[in-house]
Amino acid sequence: MAVSMERFVLPGESLDAEYLPSHPTLPLKLGPGLRHIPPNTITPTVAGQLCSDKRKNAVWVEFNGGRYIPTVGDLVIATINRPSPEFYYASLSDYAPQATLPNLSFEGASRKTRPQLQPGALVYARVSLANKHMDPELECVSSSTGKSDGLGPLNGGMLFTISLGMARRLMLPRPAEQGRVVVLDEFGAAGVSFEIAVGRNGKLWVDSTSLKTTLAIGKAIQETDLKGLNPEEQKKLARKSMKDF
Numbered sequence: 001m002a003v004s005m006e007r008f009v010l011p012g013e014s015l016d017a018e019y020l021p022s023h024p025t026l027p028l029k030l031g032p033g034l035r036h037i038p039p040n041t042i043t044p045t046v047a048g049q050l051c052s053d054k055r056k057n058a059v060w061v062e063f064n065g066g067r068y069i070p071t072v073g074d075l076v077i078a079t080i081n082r083p084s085p086e087f088y089y090a091s092l093s094d095y096a097p098q099a100t101l102p103n104l105s106f107e108g109a110s111r112k113t114r115p116q117l118q119p120g121a122l123v124y125a126r127v128s129l130a131n132k133h134m135d136p137e138l139e140c141v142s143s144s145t146g147k148s149d150g151l152g153p154l155n156g157g158m159l160f161t162i163s164l165g166m167a168r169r170l171m172l173p174r175p176a177e178q179g180r181v182v183v184l185d186e187f188g189a190a191g192v193s194f195e196i197a198v199g200r201n202g203k204l205w206v207d208s209t210s211l212k213t214t215l216a217i218g219k220a221i222q223e224t225d226l227k228g229l230n231p232e233e234q235k236k237l238a239r240k241s242m243k244d245f
Helices: 164-170 183-189 211-227 231-242
Strands: 003-009 034-037 041-044 048-053 058-062 075-083 087-091 099-102 122-131 134-139 152-154 158-161 194-199 203-208
Touching (some): 034 058, 058 164, 158 211, 164 203, 183 211, 183 231, 203 211, 211 231
Parallel strands (some): 099 134
Antiparallel strands (some): 034 041, 048 058, 194 203
């Protein structure tokens, strides 16, 4: 398992070596929510779940605060604002710069076959360019394979806002038991058919066979996020939600 969630930490406490990854050759990488105080003290700057990736010798704190900052490689859900001859202009969040999406950056797209996206349309995309001097750029196709790899317009469904921490949890590798959002497993185990797309920008798209089911799943994720429900509480919430189907 690459990513593990160690324990809940508070700002200012000193982290013991037992909670930090150790690699024979790679230097320790500190991610968001941690600060190094010379000579050898590492302390959290925010409250949250301490996470580590032993393969990369990295450690960070998962927390819900903050605003989304586009990073190359991030999968995001963008809302189309307006088209132009060469680009679609899209919003990632209320406080992030407006992003551009080339209108030929779709699988098999040409000037005649490119998607005709209207304002308000949703797109699952990857951040291909991000720096402080330029607006972020998105893509819906792999530059190496020419395939969409699941990216592209999101038709139907509903969009829900979640915290950045919940977005990261939903995108954890499936073998990572700790920190998983098991409420989705409960819906799936009960035979509920649905699709989701998760954006690192704190957006969740849900689609299912009915509007009532879509709303129930989206609201269950939001409640899990807001109340910090543990796995057993998530299971109870899912069972309660399914009674309304």
